[in-house]
Amino acid sequence: MIKNCFIAGIFALLHSGITLGQVQNEVAKSLATKDFVAFKQLTDSLSNPQERIKGYWEFLRDLTSEFQEGIFLFQKTVPDRDNPNVSSVFSFKVKIITSNTRIAFYELSEEKHLKLDGENHWVTVDDPIDRFKDEQLFDSLKNAFKVLFHADLNEKDLFSEHFAYGERCGFAGTFPDGRYEVTQFVKSGNKEALVQWLQSANTEKQVYAVDGLYQLHAKGVKLTKEELQMIAFVMNKKGSIYACQGCMYGRDTIKEAVSAFHF
Structure with a gap:
C-alpha cells in the first residue's frame, strides 16, 4: 500500500x-x-x-x-x-x-x-x-x-558506454579498438585471450569474444564444455550493446549481434 x-x-x-x-x-x-x-x-x-x-x-x-x-x-x-x-x-x-x-x-x-x-x-x-x-x-x-x-568480476568493466562492437566504423571505415584486438587474437590462435574477454563484465567485450571464438572454432579449435556454457549464456543475454557499422553508431540487441554465430 x-x-x-x-x-x-x-x-x-x-x-x-x-x-x-x-x-x-x-x-x-x-x-x-x-x-x-x-x-x-x-x-x-x-x-x-x-x-x-x-x-x-x-x-x-x-x-x-x-x-x-x-x-x-x-x-x-x-x-x-x-x-x-x-x-x-x-x-x-x-x-x-x-x-x-x-x-x-x-x-x-x-x-x-x-x-x-x-x-x-x-x-x-x-x-x-x-x-x-x-x-x-x-x-x-x-x-x-x-x-x-569462472573468474572474478572486475568492477572497472561495468557501465561501458564508449567501447563499440563493430567491423568497419567511422568515416574512414577503420577497425574499432576491440575489433583490432580480436583480429590479432584470431590470427595468432590466442584462445586464452579470447576466453579472458568472455569472462569480462563488459558485455561488448564478451560479444567480441564470442565472435573470435566462433572464428577459431570454425578453424577446428576445440572448446571446452565450460567455455561453450559461457558462450551460450552471453548469446542469450537480454539487453543491448554499443555497436557501430560504417558511420552509424547506436545500440543493437545482444541477440542480434550474435545471431550469425552457431557453435
Missing part, C-alpha cells in the same frame, strides 16, 4: 508543473527506497514532452541470471526567462546494478561540461550527487558471476 501511494504521488507530480529540482529529487527519492520495481515504474513514466522532460534507458542488460546493470538518463529543458527561444538542458545519469527486485548499487550524477585549461576543448564529466552500495547483495553478484564465468 505504501509503495502504491508513493508511485501515485510520483505520477501526480510528473503531470503537473515541474521544476528541475523536483525531477531530480523524485528520482533520488525513488532510488533511496532500494526498490527496483518502483524505480523502473518511475522511469517508465518519467518522460513528459509538455514539461520538457525526457528519460530513457541507455541500456539495461544481464550480468548474470539474477543481476542486471543499466544506465538511465534523464533531461530537463529549461527555457530562458528573458528569451523563450533559448533553453538550457540539464542532464542526469543513473548507473545501477540490480537484482529483479532490489538495487545493489546506484550512482546518481549530473553531466557537467568542463573546458580544459589552455585549450578550446570541452569534456563531459559525471558530477556525483548520490551513491549507494549494498555490500552483501553486491557480494552475491560477485559469487554468481564467478560461478557462471
Whole structure:
C-alpha cells in the first residue's frame, strides 16, 4: 500500500508543473527506497514532452541470471526567462546494478561540461550527487558471476558506454579498438585471450569474444564444455550493446549481434 501511494504521488507530480529540482529529487527519492520495481515504474513514466522532460534507458542488460546493470538518463529543458527561444538542458545519469527486485548499487550524477585549461576543448564529466552500495547483495553478484564465468568480476568493466562492437566504423571505415584486438587474437590462435574477454563484465567485450571464438572454432579449435556454457549464456543475454557499422553508431540487441554465430 505504501509503495502504491508513493508511485501515485510520483505520477501526480510528473503531470503537473515541474521544476528541475523536483525531477531530480523524485528520482533520488525513488532510488533511496532500494526498490527496483518502483524505480523502473518511475522511469517508465518519467518522460513528459509538455514539461520538457525526457528519460530513457541507455541500456539495461544481464550480468548474470539474477543481476542486471543499466544506465538511465534523464533531461530537463529549461527555457530562458528573458528569451523563450533559448533553453538550457540539464542532464542526469543513473548507473545501477540490480537484482529483479532490489538495487545493489546506484550512482546518481549530473553531466557537467568542463573546458580544459589552455585549450578550446570541452569534456563531459559525471558530477556525483548520490551513491549507494549494498555490500552483501553486491557480494552475491560477485559469487554468481564467478560461478557462471569462472573468474572474478572486475568492477572497472561495468557501465561501458564508449567501447563499440563493430567491423568497419567511422568515416574512414577503420577497425574499432576491440575489433583490432580480436583480429590479432584470431590470427595468432590466442584462445586464452579470447576466453579472458568472455569472462569480462563488459558485455561488448564478451560479444567480441564470442565472435573470435566462433572464428577459431570454425578453424577446428576445440572448446571446452565450460567455455561453450559461457558462450551460450552471453548469446542469450537480454539487453543491448554499443555497436557501430560504417558511420552509424547506436545500440543493437545482444541477440542480434550474435545471431550469425552457431557453435
